[in-house]
Amino acid sequence: MFLVESKSAAIVCMLVSLLFLGTWPAILTLLERRGRLPQHTYLDYSITNFLAAALIALTFGQIGESTPSMPNFLTQLTEDTWPCVLMAMLGGLFLSLGNVSIQYAWAFVGLSVAQVVTSSIAVVIGTTLNYFLDDKINKASILFSGVACFITAVLLGSAVHSSNAADNVAKLRSFHENLKDTEKYATLVPKMLIPETSNDKAAPSAKDIMENVDVENVCAKEAKKAGTAESIIAVENQRAIKVVGESKLVGMSITLFAGICFALFSPVFNLATNDQWHFLKEGVPHLVIYTAFFYFSLAFVVMAVILNVIFLYYPLLNLPRSSLKEYLRDGNGRAWAISAGLLCGFGNGLQFVGGQAAGYAAADAVQALPLVSTFWGILFFGEYRRSSKRTYLLLVSMLVMFSVAVALLLASAGQRKTTGGGAKISSVQVQHPPSMQHYHHGTYDI
Numbered sequence: 001m002f003l004v005e006s007k008s009a010a011i012v013c014m015l016v017s018l019l020f021l022g023t024w025p026a027i028l029t030l031l032e033r034r035g036r037l038p039q040h041t042y043l044d045y046s047i048t049n050f051l052a053a054a055l056i057a058l059t060f061g062q063i064g065e066s067t068p069s070m071p072n073f074l075t076q077l078t079e080d081t082w083p084c085v086l087m088a089m090l091g092g093l094f095l096s097l098g099n100v101s102i103q104y105a106w107a108f109v110g111l112s113v114a115q116v117v118t119s120s121i122a123v124v125i126g127t128t129l130n131y132f133l134d135d136k137i138n139k140a141s142i143l144f145s146g147v148a149c150f151i152t153a154v155l156l157g158s159a160v161h162s163s164n165a166a167d168n169v170a171k172l173r174s175f176h177e178n179l180k181d182t183e184k185y186a187t188l189v190p191k192m193l194i195p196e197t198s199n200d201k202a203a204p205s206a207k208d209i210m211e212n213v214d215v216e217n218v219c220a221k222e223a224k225k226a227g228t229a230e231s232i233i234a235v236e237n238q239r240a241i242k243v244v245g246e247s248k249l250v251g252m253s254i255t256l257f258a259g260i261c262f263a264l265f266s267p268v269f270n271l272a273t274n275d276q277w278h279f280l281k282e283g284v285p286h287l288v289i290y291t292a293f294f295y296f297s298l299a300f301v302v303m304a305v306i307l308n309v310i311f312l313y314y315p316l317l318n319l320p321r322s323s324l325k326e327y328l329r330d331g332n333g334r335a336w337a338i339s340a341g342l343l344c345g346f347g348n349g350l351q352f353v354g355g356q357a358a359g360y361a362a363a364d365a366v367q368a369l370p371l372v373s374t375f376w377g378i379l380f381f382g383e384y385r386r387s388s389k390r391t392y393l394l395l396v397s398m399l400v401m402f403s404v405a406v407a408l409l410l411a412s413a414g415q416r417k418t419t420g421g422g423a424k425i426s427s428v429q430v431q432h433p434p435s436m437q438h439y440h441h442g443t444y445d446i
Contacts, residue, residue, distance in 0.1 A: 003289075004357045011410050013354035014363055018406065020347030022372020024340040026380070029373075031333045033381070035238045037322055038103050039308045039315065040330045044337035045344065046096070046304035052345025053297030061290030069285055076291045083279030088272035088292040091265045092299030095348075098261030100307050101254050104316055108251025114258070115370065116158040121259030123150050123367050127409075129267040130360035133276050137414030138359045146408030150368060153401035157370055160398050163391040164384055171228070171386070228386065240319060262367075269296060269352060270360045289356050293349055358413035365409035371402040 004010050024045070031041045061073030071079065098118075105114040127147055131138055271277060272292045280286065287295075312322045347366070355363030374395075377383040384395055 004353050007358050007413050007415055010354040010358035010362075011413060013350040013357075014365055014410060017347045017350035017354065017363075018366045018369060019372055020343045020350070021366050022369035023376060024343040024347070025369065026373050026376035027336050027340040027343075029377075030380070031336055032240050033238060034333060035240050036330070036333045036337075037240055037319060039311045039319070039322060040327050041333065041337045041340075042100070042103070042304060042308050043327060044334055045341040046301050046308070048338045048341030049345040049348075050297045050301035052342050053293050053349060056346070056349045057290040057294040061288065061294075070288065071285060073288065073290050073294065076285075076288060080284060081280060081287050081291075084272045084275055084287045084292070085295050087268055087279070088287065088295040089299035091268035091272060092296040093303050094261045094265035094268060095296075096300040096303040096307075098258045098265065100304065101258035101261065105251060105255040105258055108254060114255045115161070116154045117252075117255045118259035118262055119154040119157075119367060119370070120151055121256070122262035123147055123364060125260075125263035126266050126367075127361045127364045129263075130270055130355075130364065133267055133270050133274070134359045134361060134414070134416070137416060138361045138412040139414070140412075142408050143361055143412035146365070146405050146412060149401055149405035149408060153368070153398055153405055154370070156394055156398035156401055157374075160384075160391060160394045163394055164387055167387045167391055231382070266351075266355070266360055266364065269293075270355070272296070273352075273356060289352055293352055297345065297348075357416060359416065362409055362413040365406045368402045368406045368409075371399060371406065374399065 004013060028038075028041055028045065032038055057073045064072070066072040066075045102114060102118060105118070124147065127143065131140070131143060269292060272295075273287050273289055275286050309324065311319075312324065312327065315321055351363050351366050352360075374383075384391060
């Protein structure tokens with residue numbers, strides 16, 4: 001079976017994982033901005049995520065000869081490892097619940113608040129738990145310096161999103177003011193719905209402007225330019241989720257729940273593969289990383305399918321109702337959703353492979369996925385274009401701090417001690433016969 005043992009190879013796995021795990025959220029965002037129902041997207045994503053885990057298990061988990069201490073994937077499926085199997089599946093449930101919850105947390109409290117809360121909880125709790133579960137193999141001074149940088153980075157991320165939101169409001173209000181001087185104002189924005197005043201306190205909100213503008217009459221040429229008010233209006237009109245901030249209390253509750261789920265899935269997976277709580281019987285080999293990941297992903301897909309099928313018929317927010325038949329017919333964007341699932345599946349697999357070799361606390365560097373997501377957002381979605389200098393300064397500071405945090409967490413990587421390929425070693429002492437030098441020569445009468 002394919003195993004990563006060196007620290008350098010583990011770091012490479014973590015960096016590739018960071019790239020993959022930072023890319024799939026950008027793909028889901030792209031589909032949501034184009035109006036595809038998140039239930040449809042998430043069903044495609046979760047199913048292919050599981051298929052990626054199964055492919056990894058049947059290839060890398062089957063390489064080489066199976067031994068009693070390190071069985072291959074198919075061999076271990078029949079072994080008595082159910083306590084750790086259930087632990088791995090619990091980790092998959094945590095990740096699935098967190099991923100489903102965060103989609104709705106974005107709609108209730110906004111991206112900035114949800115990102116800061118969930119990322120902070122995941123790094124502080126998850127990294128700390130993994131550090132102690134791994135018997136402190138990571139360098140604490142470097143690891144927790146990276147955690148501090150990570151928290152600073154997500155706080156800067158919150159400031160970036162807040163500043164950019166303020167820039168967007170200013171663009172929309174400027175757009176509204178300019179319309180007053182044009183003949184199209186009467187057709188674009190009903191005067192009875194938006195007050196004509198330059199007073200900021202009484203000025204129309206961004207939501208009012210976007211809801212009351214006749215999108216068909218917005219300049220199509222300007223709408224194609226990223227960062228313009230017309231572009232913001234056109235994108236918002238297509239989005240699947242439009243309700244923001246309906247209930248801050250409910251939204252914050254969902255956000256906190258998502259953060260706790262993200263914080264726990266990695267430590268629980270750590271317990272499943274290394275059995276620090278000694279669930280397994282003496283002599284039973286630990287779950288190999290690929291077997292644990294298979295069960296982890298199986299629980300993930302089962303929970304995701306159950307929740308999203310429920311949400312098809314009883315949707316949250318103001319999403320339209322759907323059905324399994326409509327989901328099967330909705331091929332628009334399915335290829336993108338499938339690619340997102342594959343990226344997430346291989347990304348999680350590489351994270352766990354690297355964590356098994358160099359410590360799961362160091363592998364939490366992949367929680368800096370906003371570093372990659374922001375890059376894709378700038379490159380493909382034109383985010384932050386035509387923003388203020390303050391937003392650009394905060395954006396650069398955030399990216400630099402995320403980069404430093406990732407570097408520190410990876411630099412803290414240790415080397416896990418292996419015990420004969422993963423088999424449980426008991427503390428039974430073996431008595432060896434005395435060596436010949438302890439025998440005394442003599443003569444005996446017979």
